[in-house]
Amino acid sequence: MEMQYNAxxxxxxxxxxxxxxxxxxxxxxxNGQVILDVDCELTQGVKVRLDLADSILLGEVxxxxxxxxxxxxxxxxxxxxxxxxDIGHLVIGVxxxxxxxxxxxxxxxxxxxxxx
Numbered sequence: 001m002e003m004q005y006n007a008x009x010x011x012x013x014x015x016x017x018x019x020x021x022x023x024x025x026x027x028x029x030x031n032g033q034v035i036l037d038v039d040c041e042l043t044q045g046v047k048v049r050l051d052l053a054d055s056i057l058l059g060e061v062x063x064x065x066x067x068x069x070x071x072x073x074x075x076x077x078x079x080x081x082x083x084x085x086d087i088g089h090l091v092i093g094v095x096x097x098x099x100x101x102x103x104x105x106x107x108x109x110x111x112x113x114x115x116x
Contacts, residue, residue, distance in 0.1 A: 012051040013038065024050075027072065034059065034075045041071045048075055056081045 013022045013036065024036035034050060034057060042048075042064045050057040059075040 009052075011036070014049040014051070015042065016047040016049075024073070032077050033062070034077060036073045036075065037070055038073055039070045041066055042073050050075070054083050056083065 007027060009026045011024050011026060013024045014020070015022070022038050022040065024038040027035040027037055029035075036050075042061045044061055044063060046061045048059050048061060050059065057075075057077050058079040058081070059077045062074040062076050064071050064073045
């Protein structure tokens, strides 16, 4: 299932080497690419992380075109990492709260008592 986002959605963009955090606006997302409007120019080949509402996209800048209102960056998406929704955190918390404690393997007296 391919993630879908609305044009105009704001995202956080983090670059690596040089490390910086920017805000961008999605122009297009799909087919392994994201096109974003950002305020400053990014160099081709720079690795980026895009923080979206329910996922993180890891990618690389393919191109950057400067215009009157800023820059439009074309990012090749290399990997997408879905984030666990709030309901997932709730389910894990319930499971952990009902988990049975296990025997401490370092407490040999409990093991000896079971074997006797």
